[in-house]
Ligand SMILES: Nc1ncnc2c1ncn2[C@@H]1O[C@H](COP(=O)(O)OP(=O)(O)O)[C@@H](O)[C@H]1O
């Protein structure tokens with residue numbers, strides 16, 4: 053056997069070992085939900101990411117939501133990753149997703165079975181992260197997307213995710229408020245996006261600065277719901293920062309500032 057062939061076999065063995073380790077990982081308290089997430093197809097995706105050298109480890113659950121689970125992972129260099137896995141068994145949110153996909157010029161021809169819609173939804177979150185990241189809006193850096201699995205920068209340290217604004221009262225609410233408004237404006241002007249589900253739940257505070265996340269529902273500014281969603285986002289942000297004692301601008305005023313290039 054040639055050296056090359058031997059190396060290839062060794063590499064494969066290592067991969068299999070890793071995969072088995074992942075399979076044996078003690079998710080005991082989460083066993084039921086993990087099995088639900090790790091259907092065969094999802095496992096193949098994880099395996100492909102492992103093989104490609106994007107993912108090296110998949111550790112515990114950071115968050116178990118209704119439609120997705122977020123895991124703490126590591127890349128081959130040991131850097132933390134967040135791996136968001138959308139549940140393909142979650143048929144419930146099909147209706148909810150459609151209205152954000154229809155009217156989005158990026159997803160014109162889509163398949164409508166539940167599984168395809170969920171893949172599109174994950175793809176949409178990835179694309180939105182990319183556009184936001186390029187526009188210099190602080191979001192988790194997108195790293196990879198395959199089917200229902202999204203890999204991104206981990207916001208936090210050693211598997212402990214940064215707290216959301218809901219859980220953590222910032223010391224500098226005025227500054228955070230202004231930065232969030234700046235991000236909403238950049239998102240609109242430079243990334244051509246409206247978040248659509250912005251609130252204290254989808255903003256993390258990391259190193260005293262806001263990080264916007266959970267962007268799967270974000271729509272382009274030309275989307276029929278864009279103006280309505282922007283207004284709702286601004287209302288949420290105003291209500292929240294007002295409760296922290298920040299002297300907020302009116303929703304109408306901030307709306308104008310966000311959409312008007314010259315203000
Ligand atoms: N990139 C990330 N880094 C660290 N934690 C994350 C990351 N993305 C999500 N989380 C954690 O997972 C939770 C759920 O993620 P989110 O994207 O909001 O999903 P959902 O659609 O279920 O609300 C978040 O509240 C946060 O605690």
Ligand SMILES: [Mg+2]
Pocket residue numbers: 253254266
């Ligand atoms: Mg969320």
